[in-house]
Amino acid sequence: MSIAELQAYGYVGAMVVLVFISYGYAYHLYTKKKDASGKDYEEYSNMALRDDITDTPVSARSEHKKK
Amino acid sequence: MENRPLEYDYTVTKMFMFMTIVLGIVGMLIGVILAFQLAYPGVNTILGEGLAEYTNFSRLRPLHTDSVAFGFTLSGIFAAWFYIGQRVLKVSMAESKFLMFIGKLMFWLYAVGVVAIVVSLFMGITTSKEYAEFEWPIDIAIVIIWVLFGISIFGLIGIRREKSLYISVWYFIAGFLGVAMLYLFNNMEVPTYFASGGVGSIMHSVSMYSGTNDALVQWWYGHNAVAFVFTVPIVAMIYYFLPKESGQAIYSYKLSLLSFWGLMFVYLWAGGHHLIYSTVPDWVQTMGSIFSVILILPSWGSAINMLLTMKGEWQQVASSPLIKFMVLGSTFYMFSTLEGPIQAIKSVNAIAHFTDWIVGHVHDGTLGWVGFMIMAALYHMAPRVFKRELYSKSLMATQFWIQTLGVVLYFTSMWIAGITQGMMWRAHDEFGNLAYSFIDTVTVLHPYYTIRAVGGLLYLVGFIMFAYNIYKTMSARPVEEYELQNASPMGA
Numbered sequence: 222m223s224i225a226e227l228q229a230y231g232y233v234g235a236m237v238v239l240v241f242i243s244y245g246y247a248y249h250l251y252t253k254k255k256d257a258s259g260k261d262y263e264e265y266s267n268m269a270l271r272d273d274i275t276d277t278p279v280s281a282r283s284e285h286k287k288k
Numbered sequence: 289m290e291n292r293p294l295e296y297d298y299t300v301t302k303m304f305m306f307m308t309i310v311l312g313i314v315g316m317l318i319g320v321i322l323a324f325q326l327a328y329p330g331v332n333t334i335l336g337e338g339l340a341e342y343t344n345f346s347r348l349r350p351l352h353t354d355s356v357a358f359g360f361t362l363s364g365i366f367a368a369w370f371y372i373g374q375r376v377l378k379v380s381m382a383e384s385k386f387l388m389f390i391g392k393l394m395f396w397l398y399a400v401g402v403v404a405i406v407v408s409l410f411m412g413i414t415t416s417k418e419y420a421e422f423e424w425p426i427d428i429a430i431v432i433i434w435v436l437f438g439i440s441i442f443g444l445i446g447i448r449r450e451k452s453l454y455i456s457v458w459y460f461i462a463g464f465l466g467v468a469m470l471y472l473f474n475n476m477e478v479p480t481y482f483a484s485g486g487v488g489s490i491m492h493s494v495s496m497y498s499g500t501n502d503a504l505v506q507w508w509y510g511h512n513a514v515a516f517v518f519t520v521p522i523v524a525m526i527y528y529f530l531p532k533e534s535g536q537a538i539y540s541y542k543l544s545l546l547s548f549w550g551l552m553f554v555y556l557w558a559g560g561h562h563l564i565y566s567t568v569p570d571w572v573q574t575m576g577s578i579f580s581v582i583l584i585l586p587s588w589g590s591a592i593n594m595l596l597t598m599k600g601e602w603q604q605v606a607s608s609p610l611i612k613f614m615v616l617g618s619t620f621y622m623f624s625t626l627e628g629p630i631q632a633i634k635s636v637n638a639i640a641h642f643t644d645w646i647v648g649h650v651h652d653g654t655l656g657w658v659g660f661m662i663m664a665a666l667y668h669m670a671p672r673v674f675k676r677e678l679y680s681k682s683l684m685a686t687q688f689w690i691q692t693l694g695v696v697l698y699f700t701s702m703w704i705a706g707i708t709q710g711m712m713w714r715a716h717d718e719f720g721n722l723a724y725s726f727i728d729t730v731t732v733l734h735p736y737y738t739i740r741a742v743g744g745l746l747y748l749v750g751f752i753m754f755a756y757n758i759y760k761t762m763s764a765r766p767v768e769e770y771e772l773q774n775a776s777p778m779g780a
């Protein structure tokens with residue numbers, strides 16, 4: 222097999238894998254709806270809406286550290 | 289001092305806002321001059337034959353592209369980072385003397401860099417690579433500035449209170465990393481003095497790549513400069529400013545995550561579309577075309593997400609000129625990311641390449657999307673950093689309509705000009721002789737060039753109105769904290 226053929230097969234292979242990963246990610250997001258820490262992904266929008274320095278963080282860092 | 293409640297510190301934001309406005313005026317003014325030069329060649333020697341060296345089209349063109357892209361746009365991005373970064377991470381720059389110092393240092397080095405670039409380009413010192421014209425000493429300075437930007441981003445992330453990173457922060461990080469990688473690789477160069485064994489100039493340099501390889505690296509860079517300067521950080525801005533100004537949560541946060549990864553993966557492979565029918569391998573061209581078409585999906589993913597964020601809230605679009613800027617901005621984003629893939633199809637590119645249609649595409653993206661978003665960002669930030677209401681809502685609305693008209697005149701005239709040009713260049717008789725000579729196209733295009741120049745002038749006029757509005761905001765009615773929650777307070 223020439224280097225060009227190898228490249229071509231490698232390229233197609235890489236595409237297939239990456240397409241699977243991205244669809245897998247979409248499937249994961251929409252079926253699980255919540256991330257590993259149990260937060261609904263949509264709650265993260267509040268990071269922009271409630272962003273005064275005195276507002277409570279969506280998931281505070283110190284809280285996390287204590288665990 | 290001790291008992292004052294903690295507040296966000298916008299010192300560096302203000303500095304970069306100022307820079308955005310100054311470089312915007314300079315860059316767009318040069319753009320307008322260029323446009324008039326193309327329509328009326330006499331403008332090339334407007335200051336007399338003696339100064340023609342400094343006023344001709346070829347000397348000014350890189351000054352336009354670099355001052356709008358790396359001056360106006362980048363300063364706007366920096367201003368937005370130092371604003372959004374603090375807020376979504378819930379940490380103030382005032383809490384870290386170190387980060388404050390780095391931010392200010394970055395600004396001043398950047399200012400020195402700007403002066404060096406303007407002077408050297410006016411003198412005609414250039415590597416002649418589009419969007420990478422700067423000679424090696426400036427390149428080194430740029431790398432240092434970029435490292436400082438990186439320290440600012442990751443430093444702020446390091447001391448944050450909010451554990452998760454908001455989607456805009458992802459986009460800022462991606463923009464930072466993307467430009468770092470591209471800039472380094474494309475600017476690998478050796479001063480001519482060393483390359484030639486002591487004959488050439490020490491100020492000039494030669495690229496480490498040549499021929500087709502140089503073209504490949506250049507457009508891998510060039511295209512991704514579009515990606516990581518004109519797209520990624522601007523998406524970061526709209527993901528923050530539109531929800532914040534309208535008080536609406538992003539329509540779908542999940543979709544924003546998906547579009548992010550889609551964009552990151554696809555963009556890097558699309559650069560081949562700048563080299564269609566050139567000497568680069570055929571598969572690179574085909575890959576460039578295919579990935580360009582796929583690129584519609586993640587691009588529209590973000591844009592539609594933004595438009596849907598306004599679902600049920602369209603009265604806000606009607607009543608607030610600031611929201612109008614952002615909604616039209618994301619519409620133009622959709623528009624140019626549909627137009628781009630069409631131009632990337634091989635048979636279309638055969639007509640479009642080298643013509644004004646490309647220039648039209650460039651400016652519906654940069655004027656309609658990048659320019660509008662940056663102005664909207666500054667409009668949203670101004671009342672918050674100055675703690676005053678925006679000077680005039682009606683002035684803003686007038687500006688919106690003038691500039692929209694400007695953009696429409698710009699891209700429609702360039703479409704007609706470009707397609708006419710492309711068709712005329714390739715027209716031939718039954719024996720294969722070309723039907724037209726070059727000057728025939730020039731004659732036909734003259735009216736469209738004039739229309740474009742007028743459109744550009746309108747946009748510049750609007751930008752000056754914007755600058756005035758921000759300037760007057762600095763002394764407008766002071767506002768209370770609660771008025772700044774969502775919709776920006778505006779005077780009549």
Ligand code: HEM
Pocket residue numbers: 418510514518519558561562563580581583584587621624625626627628629630631632633637640641642646649650653654657658
């Ligand atoms: C899906 C997204 C996009 C695709 C597939 C795309 C595709 C293209 C194509 C095919 C060209 C012409 C290459 C040639 O024949 O010379 C081009 C040029 C260009 N595009 Fe896009 N485009 C996209 C989005 C954008 C956006 C959003 C902007 C700016 C805001 C932009 C800015 C530019 C610039 C500056 C050039 C000119 C480069 C040069 O020749 O100097 N593009 N694009």
Ligand code: HEM
Pocket residue numbers: 315316317319320321322323326349352353356357360361646647650651654655658659740741743744745747748
């Ligand atoms: C006041 C409005 C503006 C006018 C009148 C204007 C005019 C022009 C002109 C005449 C050219 C040269 C086209 C050619 O060589 O045929 C040009 C190129 C370019 N302009 Fe502008 N411009 C304006 C604003 C902007 C802004 C705000 C941006 C970016 C944020 C921008 C980005 C560019 C780029 C990237 C190119 C190079 C395009 C290419 O190589 O295909 N322009 N502009």
